[in-house]
Amino acid sequence: MTRIYVPIDSSALSLGADRVAQALQREAEQRGTAIEMVRNGSRGMFWLEPLVEVETPAGRVAFGPVRPQDVAALFDADFLAQGTDCSHPLCLGLTEELSYLKKQERLTFARVGITDPLSLDDYTAHGGYRGLRNAVGMTGADIVRAVTESGLRGRGGAAFPTGIKWNTVLNAQATQKYIVCNADEGDSGTFSDRMLMEGDPYCLIEGMTIAGLAVGATLGYIYVRSEYPHSVKALRAAIERARATGYLGEDVLGSGQAFELEVRMGAGAYICGEETSLLESLEGKRGIVRFKPPLPALQGLFGKPTVINNVMTFASVPIILDRGAAFYQNYGMGRSRGTLPFQLTGNLKHGGLVEKAFGVTLRELLHDYGGGSASGRPIRAVQVGGPLGAYVPESQFDVPLDYEAYAAIQAMVGHGGLVAFDDTVDMAHMARYAMEFCAAESCGKCTPCRIGSTRGVEVIDRIIAEKDDGDREKNVGLLRSLCDTMLAGSLCALGGMAPFPVLSALNHFAEDFSAERAA
């Protein structure tokens, strides 16, 4: 019986993967061919989705993008038996040999797209739960030390050293501590959290369990945004299986320590990606940002010491405990250690997920991987790091993607999402959108964010409409001053960073803010 793989990832589904799977089952049945279908995660090459893979002695052979109407022809070309020799035009050869995948450094995404997401056998056969097994034999302090020495920094965007955060929670005295995973991946241009939760949920579960053992927390929550129903389903199913096999529960792998996990759903509020707002939401309140201090590490969920990290941060922990801090630390540059799963999105020919060590440049990602723009026009601007990230112009495409190097050009790596725009983009419109988005999503607690964003939209409207050059200069000055107030005076990153896209548009694409361009 031949094993074939059809992804169950949301993006693959959005391109018809379920219909392809049904067509394959139906055709196989009609022809009396026995197939075993595995619904895997996505390999992260979305221009090839739905990507069907056939297992052969030489390795997995890829076919894509497959439409339901291609299925009969694939069987006619004997795609199940022919392997790489298959003459069908959709045959791409061995999946692992595709240069997009071959050149990557997949540590966090080592299993995504390869395994059956819910199969614990697949997970352990591909290195899963080795990190937890090591952690069980270590003291909490030793686990925290390994994470610190790996150089891992928070992957959600703020890049705070994970080990330091964990150490604060470890040393806090409390009757109850919590592990909270921020899976409120609301930034446009990002989907790595989603891909991992759908494609390798045990990796996140393992990372959170290790965190629990490290700091002495017995309960964890995964706060998933409501836009990700497939992630919620996959995680809940995986948690159940992990519990049934002793990876979660009263006594994790015989360690004598308990760890339980629960999935909670957000409700369409971008601000809940901010950690204190997320904690409020988990407590059943409006997602209003808290003042810091107290730090969540000392007074977090329900007032108890809490480790709160992003999905990618927790998912990077198992390999650190498995292969050692030095192995992970060996990747990257400067103070940005390890790898980051970059997400190539927007107007790109080959959008997808590229996990590389820090230090790779935008130009490499956009052209060597992304294949240039989908429209065939020149790429004019790339927004890096979500809706609060700067628009990077072509002149800065060679700056290495490293937290410090990006900070030096008033940009941010953030969660590693890249949104490419071709030369038809109107940057004044994008700047306006950044302010509009901030106004819509502001929690309302602090004035610079709540009022500033609305005033920002109005000033940009005036700049675009203004015919008189004298007033235009005055309004641009006003906008800069407003941005300065928001940057310095906002309570959290929403108001504090919304000026980044605005200022970068103003600094690098000033021509778009003139009346002539608007006309």
Place this chain on the structure above:
Amino acid sequence: MNAPQSPQAQARVQRIWEIAQAHRQMPGALLPMLHALQDEFRYVPDEAVAVIAATLNLSRAEVHGVISFYQHFRRHAPGRHVVQICRAEACQSMGAAALEAHAKHVLGCDYHETSADNAVTLEPVYCLGNCACGPSMVVDDEVVGRVDAATFDAYVAALRAELQANAREAS
């Protein structure tokens, strides 16, 4: 509050109480409770506010504040189907603005409104994590990628045809 209620309305309030009771013991119960209510009724009915407030020992203002804070929770019944269009940057880079305009034109309604035939409620959404396959939309529970005007029209036509078939059956 004391006006006589129809049996349907009574059954509904009864069901709201059951859902509230089923979640009351959870730490931070309010969001899971609201999700369960919306899953059942497709929106959070006004009658639920008092029930939740009593169950969780909150003021009605607090409950109302939470419901209105989160975009996901609807306070009125939507049309038969809900179509959400992604407005975020990645989808914009692939022409989402044109798709939005097309959708509003075809449905004859704006965001947060329902087409005159009650077939479709149109809502904006900010990122579906489908950013390499934009523009994206959600039709009820199905995420659809690389949507152009023709794809949109085909989906809406299918939803409207279903509505008409149901209406014929009913009459």
